[in-house]
Amino acid sequence: MSAALLEDVLVPAGPGPAHSRARRRGRRLLGLVVPVLLLATWYVVSDREILSTRLLPGPGTVATALAEFFTGDRNDTLAGVVPFTGAGPEHLAASLTRCGVSWLLAVLVGSVVGLLLGLSSLARDLLDPILNALRAVPLFAWLPLALVWFGLGEGAARAIIFVGALWPVLVAVGDATARVPRGHVETARMLGTPRRWLWRKVYLPSALPEVVTGLRLSLTLAWTCVIVGELSGTDRGVGAMMSAARETGRTEQVVVGIVVFAAVGLLADLVLRGVTARWVRWSRA
Amino acid sequence: MSGTGTGLLSARGLHKSFGDLSVLAGIDLEARPGQVLSVLGPSGCGKSTLLRVLAGFEAPTSGEVLLDGVRLSGPSADRGMVAQAGGLFPWLTLRDNLAFGPRASRRTGTQVTAVVDELLSATGLDGFADALPKQLSGGMRQRAAIAQVLANRPPVLLLDEPFGALDAQTRLRMHEWLRALLAERPTTVLLVTHDVEEALLLGDRLCLLSNRPACVVDELPVPFGADRGRAVLADAEFVRLKATVLERVLTA
Ligand SMILES: Nc1ncnc2c1ncn2[C@@H]1O[C@H](COP(=O)(O)OP(=O)(O)OP(=O)(O)O)[C@@H](O)[C@H]1O
Ligand SMILES: [Mg+2]
Numbered sequence: 001m002s003a004a005l006l007e008d009v010l011v012p013a014g015p016g017p018a019h020s021r022a023r024r025r026g027r028r029l030l031g032l033v034v035p036v037l038l039l040a041t042w043y044v045v046s047d048r049e050i051l052s053t054r055l056l057p058g059p060g061t062v063a064t065a066l067a068e069f070f071t072g073d074r075n076d077t078l079a080g081v082v083p084f085t086g087a088g089p090e091h092l093a094a095s096l097t098r099c100g101v102s103w104l105l106a107v108l109v110g111s112v113v114g115l116l117l118g119l120s121s122l123a124r125d126l127l128d129p130i131l132n133a134l135r136a137v138p139l140f141a142w143l144p145l146a147l148v149w150f151g152l153g154e155g156a157a158r159a160i161i162f163v164g165a166l167w168p169v170l171v172a173v174g175d176a177t178a179r180v181p182r183g184h185v186e187t188a189r190m191l192g193t194p195r196r197w198l199w200r201k202v203y204l205p206s207a208l209p210e211v212v213t214g215l216r217l218s219l220t221l222a223w224t225c226v227i228v229g230e231l232s233g234t235d236r237g238v239g240a241m242m243s244a245a246r247e248t249g250r251t252e253q254v255v256v257g258i259v260v261f262a263a264v265g266l267l268a269d270l271v272l273r274g275v276t277a278r279w280v281r282w283s284r285a
Numbered sequence: 286m287s288g289t290g291t292g293l294l295s296a297r298g299l300h301k302s303f304g305d306l307s308v309l310a311g312i313d314l315e316a317r318p319g320q321v322l323s324v325l326g327p328s329g330c331g332k333s334t335l336l337r338v339l340a341g342f343e344a345p346t347s348g349e350v351l352l353d354g355v356r357l358s359g360p361s362a363d364r365g366m367v368a369q370a371g372g373l374f375p376w377l378t379l380r381d382n383l384a385f386g387p388r389a390s391r392r393t394g395t396q397v398t399a400v401v402d403e404l405l406s407a408t409g410l411d412g413f414a415d416a417l418p419k420q421l422s423g424g425m426r427q428r429a430a431i432a433q434v435l436a437n438r439p440p441v442l443l444l445d446e447p448f449g450a451l452d453a454q455t456r457l458r459m460h461e462w463l464r465a466l467l468a469e470r471p472t473t474v475l476l477v478t479h480d481v482e483e484a485l486l487l488g489d490r491l492c493l494l495s496n497r498p499a500c501v502v503d504e505l506p507v508p509f510g511a512d513r514g515r516a517v518l519a520d521a522e523f524v525r526l527k528a529t530v531l532e533r534v535l536t537a
Contacts, residue, residue: 183368183370183372184372184374186340186342186360186366186368187368187372187374188374188385188389189359189360190340190341190342190360190361190362190364190365190366190372190434191362191365191385191386191389191433191434191437192361192362192386192389192390192437193385193389194389197389201385201389202374205374205376205377206374206376208376282375282376282377282417282419283375283376
């Protein structure tokens with residue numbers, strides 16, 4: 001058999017032309033245009049005092065408060081009071097732990113139940129209606145129950161975040177597993193894969209792109225639920241700091257909270273995308 | 286593992302129905318060791334169903350499948366099947382796709398590498414070892430799918446219209462490629478096709494199926510040697526036989 005015979009069957013496959021990659025990088029910078037415009041507008045509005053600084057403190061004030069939040073000296077040790085100056089790391093750590101623990105638990109429970117739904121039609125018929133009903137309950141509706149069950153504080157906060165993060169994982173894992181093409185399973189069996197390894201050799205890799213999308217959605221939701229959870233009377237956490245700041249009328253501290261939420265949310269998604277990139281590359285166009 | 290049996294695959298009185306729909310109505314056939322049996326039949330008559338039953342993906346409603354006299358049930362590594370849509374895993378590189386079978390049968394790392402390297406060059410895909418299936422052309426993908434199955438050296442190879450989606454010239458090249466590949470590794474092949482020319486070019490024997498529900502209406506030897514190339518297309522005997530078989534398929 002001659003290789004020459006085959007040569008014209010082969011098509012070149014390689015990375016796209018360099019100029020399209022450069023253009024893509026240029027396009028990414030576009031994402032900065034709107035934030036910069038917003039920042040400029042914000043600056044003008046507060047500088048001209050179009051809105052009172054009590055309603056909207058200027059970027060400078062907020063930046064100072066942000067620096068204070070993370071690097072200032074701790075000077076408030078009164079019991080029951082939510083500190084601000086220098087308390088940034090502590091609040092952030094509290095929120096991150098709360099969010100991380102609840103999210104991981106949600107991923108675990110969501111994956112197991114989702115796999116069950118995806119692989120077994122019996123489980124699907126049994127659980128689908130009740131799960132869909134529960135999914136429709138707004139997150140805030142769980143708050144009173146969480147408070148009754150877990151009391152004010154940590155337990156209730158974690159329960160709320162868990163519930164918020166659970167559904168996207170569960171739905172994504174369930175759908176993705178149910179949609180694994182039967183042909184892939186058959187090919188693996190025919191090539192000698194034992195049944196007990198199918199989940200690792202076929203179901204998992206085939207479902208991963210969709211699951212990763214679910215994980216990202218779930219992490220973002222978990223992070224948004226942190227503030228709901230922290231309304232349950234915790235005294236540490238970025239959300240707790242924001243509630244306290246609102247009560248004392250420190251609008252710039254409230255805005256600091258918003259900035260921290262946005263930054264951490266963005267960062268967490270970037271990290272998760274980075275970590276999972278190599279599992280989903282094959283499915284990208 | 287191959288080498289133990291001789292690779293005689295036989296079907297005895299295979300019936301298959303999906304609910305009220307009878308698809309296979311008593312199929313008897315025999316694919317002989319080291320030979321290519323071409324199975325020809327009209328579209329929708331149940332060719333894919335027959336292969337799926339032979340591969341063990343579907344249980345027959347009645348009848349049995351035997352390999353070297355041993356009754357089979359369920360899929361296993363001794364019957365490699367290339368499905369109509371191709372079987373490569375889209376998330377694995379070509380190299381990992383080819384290594385899938387040997388790894389599943391717990392071959393050692395060096396054995397796996399040796400098998401994969403050999404198949405990469407036999408398919409002319411050396412340069413694409415690290416490409417994903419979607420980066421390959423249709424013809425390359427089909428060659429790779431066949432190589433993936435051959436990596437386990439199965440005694441029996443079941444091919445379901447492996448070249449059906451390719452253009453005529455590419456298909457001819459693939460026929461010569463497959464002949465060369467099989468010459469080096471004697472395998473019992475059952476080739477399902479609706480292309481009479483393909484059936485005659487590749488087959489040692491021919492088996493004609495009727496319309497659904499399918500049964501075997503005729504079986505005939507193909508009177509050309511194992512060394513036939515595409516030159517045989519111009520052979521008067523080939524042309525005559527092709528016309529006869531085509532007529533039989535159309536009136537089956
Ligand atoms: N899993 C199934 N459930 C119900 N009916 C099926 C199933 N698989 C195949 N059939 C039916 O069996 C018949 C034969 O299908 P099959 O795919 O075997 O035909 P084929 O000869 O391979 O056709 P083609 O030449 O188009 O590939 C069709 O009528 C099809 O609808
Ligand atoms: Mg078919």
